[in-house]
Amino acid sequence: MRGWRVVCLSVLLSLWVLTIPAAAAELTFNTQDFPPFSYEVKGMVSGPVADVTRKVCAEMKIDCTIRLLPWRRAQQEVEQGKINGMFPIGWNAERAKWLYSSPPLLETEYGFFVRDDNPLSFKQIADVKGYVVGVFGPSNTATSLEKIKAELGDLTIDMTPDDLAAFRKLSLGRVQAVFSNRDVGYDALRRLGITNVRYSGRQQTLKYYIGFSQKSTDKKLVDEFDATYRRLHKQGVIQQVLKAYKMDAAALE
Numbered sequence: 001m002r003g004w005r006v007v008c009l010s011v012l013l014s015l016w017v018l019t020i021p022a023a024a025a026e027l028t029f030n031t032q033d034f035p036p037f038s039y040e041v042k043g044m045v046s047g048p049v050a051d052v053t054r055k056v057c058a059e060m061k062i063d064c065t066i067r068l069l070p071w072r073r074a075q076q077e078v079e080q081g082k083i084n085g086m087f088p089i090g091w092n093a094e095r096a097k098w099l100y101s102s103p104p105l106l107e108t109e110y111g112f113f114v115r116d117d118n119p120l121s122f123k124q125i126a127d128v129k130g131y132v133v134g135v136f137g138p139s140n141t142a143t144s145l146e147k148i149k150a151e152l153g154d155l156t157i158d159m160t161p162d163d164l165a166a167f168r169k170l171s172l173g174r175v176q177a178v179f180s181n182r183d184v185g186y187d188a189l190r191r192l193g194i195t196n197v198r199y200s201g202r203q204q205t206l207k208y209y210i211g212f213s214q215k216s217t218d219k220k221l222v223d224e225f226d227a228t229y230r231r232l233h234k235q236g237v238i239q240q241v242l243k244a245y246k247m248d249a250a251a252l253e
Contacts, residue, residue, distance in 0.1 A: 122201030
């Protein structure tokens with residue numbers, strides 16, 4: 001009789017445990033004010049990568065929080081493990097030391113903007129030898145420009161705290177070029193109302209990713225996020241999200 005009581009009690013305890021709701025999986029993300037890829041509208045982080053991220057989270061049935069912060073702080077919080085991920089980012093060897101990478105989301109390019117009175121048609125890095133070049137940094141864009149400087153030698157980098165400052169300087173003739181993401185540059189010119197600056201040519205193509213903190217994010221959850229993204233990409237869902245922004249999804253790797 002006593003044995004039956006023990007069995008019944010065990011069954012009741014098992015049923016009680018099963019009725020306790022499991023803690024919902026959650027991912028937190030940081031981004032920066034980086035139009036046209038990420039920006040804030042009426043207090044909500046918006047843009048193509050935020051929309052893609054929310055679409056994947058909804059498919060996974062998990063909660064995802066996205067915050068917009070100054071880029072240096074946004075990165076520090078992810079590196080310290082306080083936040084799970086950040087976007088959009090270019091990939092490099094240094095980031096690979098502390099981040100897991102998502103599949104590529106978008107394909108874009110870096111290049112040089114110049115004033116209209118400069119006839120430059122950029123083809124090779126020697127074309128900007130001796131230039132003073134503005135760039136937003138610290139950033140992956142600035143890191144790329146520093147590599148160009150190391151190879152070219154004769155080039156001066158003028159680093160600014162945001163893209164808008166760099167383009168203002170270029171418009172006023174205080175720098176000879178700005179090295180920028182093409183789409184970011186076009187958006188900055190539109191917002192500033194600058195009409196005497198043009199894109200002179202591509203230096204490199206690149207892809208943008210989501211980076212996940214290795215310190216604070218379960219690799220299994222990252223793998224599930226990546227697998228869900230790939231499935232939605234194959235179904236054409238990701239392409240539809242990006243089409244609203246006149247952007248194309250990167251090919252799956």
